[in-house]
Amino acid sequence: MIGIYMQNGAQIASINASNALYLFWTKCLKLIVINNVGRVLLYDALGKLLKTSTMGEETLSVGLSDAKTFSYSNETGLIIINKSGHFFVVNSVTTPLLWRILSDSRNLTCWTVITSCIKPTRVLLCSKNSFLIGEQETCSFQPCNFPWAKTEGQYTKWNWIMTNVNYYFYTTQKSCN
Structure with a gap:
């Protein structure tokens, strides 16, 4: 369970995110939750689910090894390494266009x-x-x-x-x- 809280300690939202491995905030205050197989869930600051995506079919089958976010223009990008050692990248988590290296x-x-x-x-x-x-x-x-x-x-x-x-x-x- 993931809780989102205000500065004064009041809880705004509670998110049920099973198998979550990584949590990141975007530049525009959206919460990125990544699970162990590369499924990406994007929430607004109030805990409303905005988008779901994956970091590729290969990652869904082999699993996730590491993940990082990065800033790109006015967007927040996401990069992962799957357990096969392949990199999958999106330059924008809000409009994900997946590419692989x-x-x-x-x-x-x-x-x-x-x-x-x-x-x-x-x-x-x-x-x-x-x-x-x-x-x-x-x-x-x-x-x-x-x-x-x-x-x-x-x-x-x-x-x-x-x-x-x-x-x-x-x-x-x-x-x-």
Whole structure:
């Protein structure tokens, strides 16, 4: 059961959402509920169901591994990885048009979505310290190199905030002081 409350603690709504794995709020205060097989339920701030959709038939059959939201123009997008390791993306949860990026079999240590007004939505993957990038137009991942990338250790988390990528790097290498 999911409860929606006001700041003063008064309950606005109660939502019965079985097998819910992820909850997100959109930019326009709609609640996104994603269950374990990639079924997406969109509610308004008062708990009224607005839309149901899925993140693909494949995800319905194999299940969901991870999910994130991202801002795209004036919309909130959604990206998931299913248990087969495939990425499914919608640039807008209110008008979902599902697209897929095939991934390779590398073990991911982190990933994020990069959006831009002038370029298609892109997904940046990292496997330890190797990078791959995939975009909406190509629907596949390609290796990419960054001049700032470190080679000893591994990247463990990405955050994309507007025009900046913040990353967390882990290494067991001792510093020389």
